[in-house]
Amino acid sequence: MSRTVMMADNSMKRYEQVIHYLMVRIEAGEWVEQEKLPSVRSLSELLGVHRLTVFKAYQELKQRGIVYVRDKSGYYVSPAKPLSDTDQGDDPSVSAWLHWDTLDRVQSLEAEYQFSKSLIDPALLPNRYWGELMRDLLDQYPRLLGTYSTIQGDLELRTSLASHLTAKERFYLSSDEVLITSGAQQAIDVISRALVKPGDRVLIERPTYGPAMEIFRKQGARLVFTDIHPEGYDLEQIEHLMKTEKPRLFYMTPTFQNPTGISISVEQRKQLPELAEQYGCFLVEDDSTYDIYFKEKPPAPIFTYDTSGHTLYIRSYSKYVVPGLRIAAIMCRSHLMAGLQAIKALTDNGSPLLNQKLFLRYFQSDRMHQHLSKLRTALQLRMEVMEQCLLETDWTWTRPEGGLNIWADLPEGIDTGRLLHQSMEHSIAFVPGTVFDPSHASGSRKLRLSFSYAREQQIREGMDRLITLAARS
Amino acid sequence: MSRTVMMADNSMKRYEQVIHYLMVRIEAGEWVEQEKLPSVRSLSELLGVHRLTVFKAYQELKQRGIVYVRDKSGYYVSPAKPLSDTDQGDDPSVSAWLHWDTLDRVQSLEAEYQFSKSLIDPALLPNRYWGELMRDLLDQYPRLLGTYSTIQGDLELRTSLASHLTAKERFYLSSDEVLITSGAQQAIDVISRALVKPGDRVLIERPTYGPAMEIFRKQGARLVFTDIHPEGYDLEQIEHLMKTEKPRLFYMTPTFQNPTGISISVEQRKQLPELAEQYGCFLVEDDSTYDIYFKEKPPAPIFTYDTSGHTLYIRSYSKYVVPGLRIAAIMCRSHLMAGLQAIKALTDNGSPLLNQKLFLRYFQSDRMHQHLSKLRTALQLRMEVMEQCLLETDWTWTRPEGGLNIWADLPEGIDTGRLLHQSMEHSIAFVPGTVFDPSHASGSRKLRLSFSYAREQQIREGMDRLITLAARS
Structure with missing residues (x-):
């Protein structure tokens, strides 16, 4: 061990000298693959340099892939090949990822x-027109970029969505019954955190949108599957599962389902809320491509047939309206709203106002x-x-x-x-x-x-x- | 009961007639305060109207405050005075809210x-200048409003933050060690969901930012408090608590603390990461007003003294830089990043790119x-x-x-x-x-x-x- 090697080249910066010191020894086999390297503290004492200098050297070597870190344990020599992707320990959040x-x-x-x-x-998107809308918007609200939204979302946007859906799609919705989220992903997550407790059953379609499964699993739910076929759901099976498994909610994408593209019939849309009411199971109806139809408009959402308030409807405008703004909304009757708002508050304190106002401008345009x-x-x-x-x-x-x-x-x-x-x-x-x-x-x-x-x-x-x-x- | 009353006025719409039918009887005392009203189904049969018509009538009466809904039970006559705010049942998410x-x-x-x-x-904010930046930005990236960000956040922004903090504040940070969030609130929530399991202890300052307490409680943590004084923390007490309570993390705002305004000394900033390393407790350093100092720049963040990777640093630019964009960042060593990204993915799949790019423009400006x-x-x-x-x-x-x-x-x-x-x-x-x-x-x-x-x-x-x-x- 020698200060001499360390100081070989006086034109090098301190931390580069530490790197040099380590590299020479790793290459010489003084430490082999997967072997633990000296701690920051001991190396700093040994070489007479500040701990931060050693730390910086290790950071640099880590970035180059020469060393790696084990949590709470220290620095190790990296193996010649990169570590396998699955070698991430047993942290459940990592394996979920x-x-x-x-x-x-x-x-x-x-x-x-x-x-x-x-x-x-x-x-395929009207990017230039959005640019014009943004310019107009900032002219009209010069302080928009300095202003926070409310947790539930901009009142003007909620009112506009509620009255549009009431006028065009029989939603009978008030602005109080709308919560703005940053995309459908956040909407599912907020609902899951508000309604699902560890150990709850969650009924879910098979096949389904993978990240939704992860959200419910992360919340500690046990998933119960029901298959979706070109002719829709098997309602007898669903009733049986609601009776025997008592799921807290049924997560579904009944309109142009992702991935299958299936839409369920009006008849099933009417029957599902009745089952939901009878068995006390919430319906989470995720609707992300409602306006992308090729023959005729799809049937009205299940939400519009629900007279008992068991349906939470996610209408996302993030996939096909203005993707960069990430605007979606949860619509539900008001007895569920306080719980959802509580989670939205914890999650991000409300979606950015700029995004909501620009979306509103576009939503209200003929364009x-x-x-x-x-x-x-x-x-x-x-x-x-x-x-x-x-x-x-x-x-x-x-x-x-x-x-x-x-x-x-x-x-x-x-x-x-x-x-x-x-x-x-x-x-x-x-x-x-x-x-x-x-x-x-x-x-x-x-x-x-x-x-x-x-x-x-x-x-x-x-x-x-x-x-x-x-x-x- | 009579169809006659119901049909009294032929100029009324169906649902208005149902409202009239109900109002007359509520006012006459046929149903009293807190009494259950007929179900949608039975009233629809009784009056010979569609269930949706009755539903719409109830919705309207609910909005007027005449009736209210009990989950899974039906409609009730509202009491003369509004229900107390605390009368929300025992749903834990509601009481959290x-x-x-x-x-x-x-x-x-x-x-x-x-x-x-x-x-x-x-x-006090340069709103007009931001408007100009936005115009330039959309000229440069005409497709920005149609584009999604990655989950971790825009690479250009992460690189810029990492190199700025490394050059100016000795962070020795790479872009891989930065995760962009929608405000500090989301940063705390993401960290909590990634690191805290139900039953874990969380050490927290007293007094502290209230919503942080709610986030950790929602995750099932038990809070352990340590007081903050004008001269800083009581490190002996903290060491004792780390030893006896084994907290998973210590949530702190050591720079211009909210609400007290206290900043802790360089000495304490150096000692805390050593305690964290010794007792295997993460430090969550929330820094939301770093640039708002009146005498001199505050001491370097605790993160810069941490040589063992136990500190997760939240730098928020949401309060005082461009509030409407809601940009904050979590900075931590890479062994923690996969778990955080997993939660960020569930939460919202990445913050909107528009907001990140506009913030970046401003961040890189002399202005x-x-x-x-x-x-x-x-x-x-x-x-x-x-x-x-x-x-x-x-x-x-x-x-x-x-x-x-x-x-x-x-x-x-x-x-x-x-x-x-x-x-x-x-x-x-x-x-x-x-x-x-x-x-x-x-x-x-x-x-x-x-x-x-x-x-x-x-x-x-x-x-x-x-x-x-x-x-x-």
């Missing part, structure tokens, strides 16, 4: 043929309605191009009547997880069905193909390549 | 002399630094005006060296809760000290007076009136 991360990771894959993102191609109509046409075209490609195959699927995805079934013998690995080598991304159904009850031959993000030409080329790959599998 | 609501309610009091809002007077300097001067003037008024009294207080509040102590015999009721009659709002200390350990003579929201003239007038009222009490 890895689980959730599946959809997140798949959706964030960079690919030339992008069928994994259930998002609208930004080229939004014109744009939604154009958007439907553009998305239908893309859906049809994708379907055209599928017609050449022996895959099966049900044509979606709305939404952003086709849910397809590959021929026997093809595993979509394996196919994704192959397709990513050709820069084609999609989501394997198991992400929406970790129980694997629907098998490993399902996949979700989003037609909303890629352009028509890309859909044609990418689908042709994907189909060729699948045929070879 | 009522509790939290204390600060929220006090802060949202409308008053001519506004000393309850610990927020910056919007007249922000010029403005912060002016803001310090303006706030110091207001603080001095308030103090001038206090010099005429026998109240006690410690002059704050930064922050937005004076924490004062009334002479014996005056209860600040009672004083608030009196002062509100004169349109003067402040926050009684018990809001920051529900254990009442610091007595009922404390109050928090914010000097950041009212103008100098208002401070002078309002304080004179408040002092007169207190003297009469």
Whole structure:
């Protein structure tokens, strides 16, 4: 051990000298892979430098991947290969993340043929018009960027949503019955934290939106599944489950369901609130693509048939109206509102006012309605191009009547997880069905193909390549 | 019972007729206060109208305050006086809200002399300049309003924050060690959900920011208090508590503490991370007014003295930089980041990109630094005006060296809760000290007076009136 090595080069900064000291020894094998390095304290005493200097050196080595940190234990020499992703200890929040991360990771894959993102191609959005609205807005409210919103959300926005939905969709809603959230994700989380206690059962569709499962699990719920079919739910099964499992709530996406695209009938929409009332089970109706229909407007939401106040309705405008603003709303009768507001207060004290006011401007404009109509046409075209490609195959699927995805079934013998690995080598991304159904009850031959993000030409080329790959599998 | 009454006026809409039917009978005493009204189903059969019509009528009567709803039970006649605020049943989330609501309610009091809002007077903010930045931003990124952020936050913003804090404040931080949140409130909540399990102890200052207590309680934590004094913490007591209670984390606001304005010494800042390391207790350092100092820059944050990765640092720019954008950040070493990201994903899937990019523009401008300097001067003037008024009294207080509040102590015999009721009659709002200390350990003579929201003239007038009222009490 020598100060000499440490001070070899006087032009180096102190912490660089410490790095040098450590690197020489690691390379010489004085400490081997996975071996513990000296503590900050002991190395600082040994080398006669300040503890912060040693700390900075370790931080730098950590960033370079030379050393890693174990919680409460210290610095270790990194193995030659990076640590496995799953080697994260037994912290439940970390393992939850890895689980959730599946959809997140798949959706964030960079690919030339992008069928994994259930998002609208930004080229289809009226970005320039929004810029103009923003300019007008700041002229009208010069102090908007200095002002906080209330917890429940801007009153003008809540009033506008309530009266629009009452006039157009029979919601009979007052502004008190609306809570503004930052996207549907936050809406589900707020509801879960307000209503679900550890040990509660939560009824949920299969397949379903993966992050919703994580939210309820994080709250300590036990999930109970009910399958969704092209003809809708099995209400007898649901009644049986409500009777025997006594779920606290039923989380559902009954309109252009993600991933399947299924919408349930008016008849089922009427019966569900009656079951909910009879068995004291809340319905959480998540509605994120209500306006994206290809044939006709979908049936009215379940919420409008509920006369006992058991339905909490999430209307999200974040996916297809102004994605960057992240505006969604929870609508429910007022006896549930205080509990939701309490959680929203803890969560973030209210969504930013700027985002709410700009959304309101757009929501009240004729332009939004014109744009939604154009958007439907553009998305239908893309859906049809994708379907055209599928017609050449022996895959099966049900044509979606709305939404952003086709849910397809590959021929026997093809595993979509394996196919994704192959397709990513050709820069084609999609989501394997198991992400929406970790129980694997629907098998490993399902996949979700989003037609909303890629352009028509890309859909044609990418689908042709994907189909060729699948045929070879 | 008669269809005749129901149909008395043919010009009325169906649901108005149902309302009329009910109103006549409530006024006649056919149903009395707190009595259950017929169910939607039975009334619809009785009157031969659709269930939704009856439902709409009840909704309307509910909004008028004529009837109210009991969960899962039905509609009841409202009592003549409104129900007490505390009569909310035993739902724990509701009672949590009522509790939290204390600060929220006090802060949202409308008053001519506004000393309850610990927020910056919007007249002190460069609103016009922000408007220009927004225009430039949308010119540069025309698709910004159609784009989602990543969960961890915009990389450009994280890189800028990390390199600024590393260059100016010795943070040795990389962009991977920063998570963007929507305000400090969300930062505390995310940390709490990632680190605290039900039954864990959480060490917390007394007095403290009320909503933080609610967040940890909602997560099932048991709170353990340590007092903060003008000379800082009692580190012996803290060490004793860390040893005996084994708290999971210590939530603290060591710089211009809210409400007291106290900042702890460099010596304590160095010792706390050592205690944290020794006893395996995380430090959650909440720093919401770091740049609002009146004499000299506050000492470097505790985070910069931590060489073992036990400190999670919350730097909020939401209170005084651009309040409407709600930008804050959690900074911590990378072994904690995966767990925080998991919760941020569940919470809202990432803060809106628009808000992050606009904040970044301002943060990188010279204008922000010029403005912060002016803001310090303006706030110091207001603080001095308030103090001038206090010099005429026998109240006690410690002059704050930064922050937005004076924490004062009334002479014996005056209860600040009672004083608030009196002062509100004169349109003067402040926050009684018990809001920051529900254990009442610091007595009922404390109050928090914010000097950041009212103008100098208002401070002078309002304080004179408040002092007169207190003297009469």
